[in-house]
Amino acid sequence: MSAVKKSAVKKRASASTAPLLTVEDLAISFRTSRGILKVVDGVSFDLDAGECLAIVGESGSGKTVSAMAIISLLSRKQAIIEGSIKFKGRELVGLSEDELRPIRGGGIGVIFQEPLSALNPVITIGEQIAEVIVAHRKLAWKEAHKLAIGYLEQVEISQPDQRAKQYPHQLSGGMRQRAMIAMALSGEPSMIIADEPTTALDVTIQAQVLDLLRRTTTERGAALLLITHDLGVVAETADRIAVMYAGQIVETGKAANVLREPASPYTRDLVTSIPSFAARGKKLNTITGMVPSPDAFPNGCRFAPRCRYAITACTTAVPPLEPLNDGRLVRCIRTKQVLDGTATEKRKAPVAKKSRPTKKGVTR
Amino acid sequence: MTAAARATKATKAQKAESPWTQARRRFFAGRQGPWGLAILGFIFFLVVVGPFFAPYHVGEIPKPSEFVFLGRGPSAEHIFGETAQLQLDVFMLVVNGGRASLFIGFAAAVGSITIGTLVGIIAGYFGGRLDSFLMRVVDVFLAIPSLFVIIVGAKILSALGGTGLQTVIIVFIVFGWMGIARLVRGQVLALREMEFIEAARALGVRPIRIAVRHVLPNAIGPVVVSFPFAVGGAIIGEAFISYLGFGVSALTPTWGNMLSNAEDFLLQGNWWWLGFPGLFIIMTSLSVNMIGDALRESLEPEGRRS
């Protein structure tokens, strides 16, 4: 980590109490039939108590893998984890299953994307919540069941005592996700990881569930690590954002700053590609090309092949994360010019791209 | 190579191969499939070519150079040995019997799979009352214990005057189509709901074309996988009912009736008359299972994505 960055981290750290979670230079590789692939490379971020950090990226960016690595939910045989993950000052990388167990659920709770498959279909909702209580808070089953009903109430599920006796398939999608939230809360964790919690839900329910999630974590002073690809979700809920691309973090900072005035070209393209009602009638913005797969990461900046502002210098070395004035960190050597508006664009702006089928038959 | 060029190359390399090509690649990449094919191929080869190398043909009864009631064991002259009593060459019987057994196996498999696929497609595609009716028929056929009914059916057919080979094949087909029918129907039902079928319909593609060009290629997966198992099952089934005496009569050798004839002499020491056809049955069964399993894995890969 560069000296500049270290001081930026230290500045934030000394501003308040030490962060709840510190991830430093996290690198995750997988053993595959094609060799060892490094999927996540040098990811670092902090999470303070009570705040919500959103990790944003397309599928394949490595965001889910990074989050799952925190409590070591990846396959031990296939995944190699390097770097440091400190939770409440304690190093998590390298801990055994037995050592991790009290932290999972009790210190860090998890909410998964698709509750229908994440919940056990043959066990009642009530029991699935109660077993967390029994495992971490050492209460008797009867007590735990009563408390479970209480948690169902907290997540605003009606008739919680009846719902507790039902099975996951008997609940609607929104209720299932609420039940998952209740399950995550029941261990009274200091931090919750939410992996795409609303992607599988209807838009109208999404807002409710997000709101619930944010409220319940704030009430408890718990931190929320939100993994998503949906910038709309981020805008609503997150205090800070970390943008990931091809296994690296390309920009972090306060949500408002990053979204209003993105400093890295990738974030820019992401933000402008959101369909907006105001721009109706115009062609949709897209980012040309595809996310590179881990066995074919380019040399230098990984976004350079698709970047509008790329110059030759971009392809020679991976740009380091550099701080900006407002405390953000950006991985781009041309940030200043991009923000000023003086950056020369190598390609035309995506807006004007025509969508005529090319001879190769591929339409973009 | 510049970064941009490498990225473009990576994009091109990800262009999909057709599912059949992928499956074929997977099939030959493993060990089961190729070995199974090799063993089965060897057996085929022996069965096709062997009779030309046998000392004499089926039906000829030679005068042995030495009269031994139990038959002589494997030797240079008779590589699989001789039978008891008539002292026939076991190799000749095995390779000729193999022709009959393999023929029965394949014919029965083709027949039952054809019927089963037809029923399954009709039931799955048209749905409604026709589907319910056909599935009830399947249930009824399935309810009757197959071994029992095959034996009874074979006996009845042969009493009515069928030849051994035909009888066995017919019985296997009549009582063997149900499993495939259910499988295919399940596939068709699932496919019907898939969006690419809806899309085809929405685009105005005619139902026949949808059935043939879109549904059939995707529904064929389980059919292809079932085929080798059906062959194996029929060969073993034939062996068994011929052993019981209900299958092919001893005038046409099959592996099954060889077992039946040889059984009595096993205890007296002649192990090769029973052993070699038995060995071939085992090898056929094994190879056919290996092929079937390899096919299943290559058509429906169960790899866990990390």
Next chain:
Amino acid sequence: MIKYALRRIALGIGIMLGSSVLIYALILAAPGGPEQKFAENPKYTQAQKEGYLQSLGLDKPVPVQYCRWLGACRRDKDGLDALVGPTGLPTFLPSGLSGIYTGILHGELGYSYANGENVGDLIAAAALPTLILAGLSIVIWLSLAVLLGVWTGLRAGTRFDNAVTTVTYVSSTFPTFILGFMMIWIFAVTLGLTPVSGMTDGRLSPAFGSDAYWQYLAAAPLTAIVDLARHLILPVSTLVIISVAGDSRYVRASVIDSLSAEHVRTARAKGLSSRRVIFRHTLRTALVPFATNLGLAFPFLFGGALITETIFSWPGVGRLTLLATNQLDYPVLMAILLIGSLMVVIGNLISDLLYAVLDPRVRL
């Protein structure tokens, strides 16, 4: 749940009816029957032949004959009158209600063409040996299959697992009767450890099932049981070896699937003890499909051991079927096929109900 059960039972009855029609049709197509005895004999006049056929009811149309055979039509009346019994209630009801005692539905299975005995008695006498052989085998192989399957499934990929899997693969492709021959050859003939075939040693005891046998059993229980056990070893081992291979692979696959299921990942993420994760979450869902195997074991108790019985000359239902087939003893054959179907239908019912009990998603 009750509705589900009732619907399955109704379906089962329908299937039984259908299969009884199929069986009847099959036998109808078969050559040889009472009229054949008289067909070629010139001593009987045409009138006598017709009189005989009439007495057997063979001059009536086929559906009527079927109906009478079934017991849903009275023998002494014609037309619609035949459908109502002396008590005034429909004939297909049990004997106590309808007053009818003829036909399959009322327990009249007919008399054997070969030796004139009551078919029911013949089958009952054969069913006991089959029950002993098949029952013992099922209990042993099901337990072994579950143990082996779970053990290898939890340790998938280890050398132990690979070794076991290869062995079970090969033995699952073995045709039963060839394995039987091999067992006889190795253990009975070459090593002389066990008897070659049969159920009892003719020199020691009377034939199994006869009255003399029961007296013998009462008089010298230990000798009788040891004798029985010695005769059971080979056939039971053959059955167990073949069946354990297939079933344990099935359980193993189920366990492996279950282990990678999302809800197991959730259970781990909740920090539950590994015992709870394995037993309450993984195995509980893994063994649900195996419940269907339990249901299918039921018909096996009647007819599944046919191959083994033939090779080991076991005096059970299988052997009875072979004898009856050779002699074209239709009453016996029809009864065996019918009872066999009944067992299959009941077995399916059991597995459907078990499945519904174990998997709440099925109870519609």
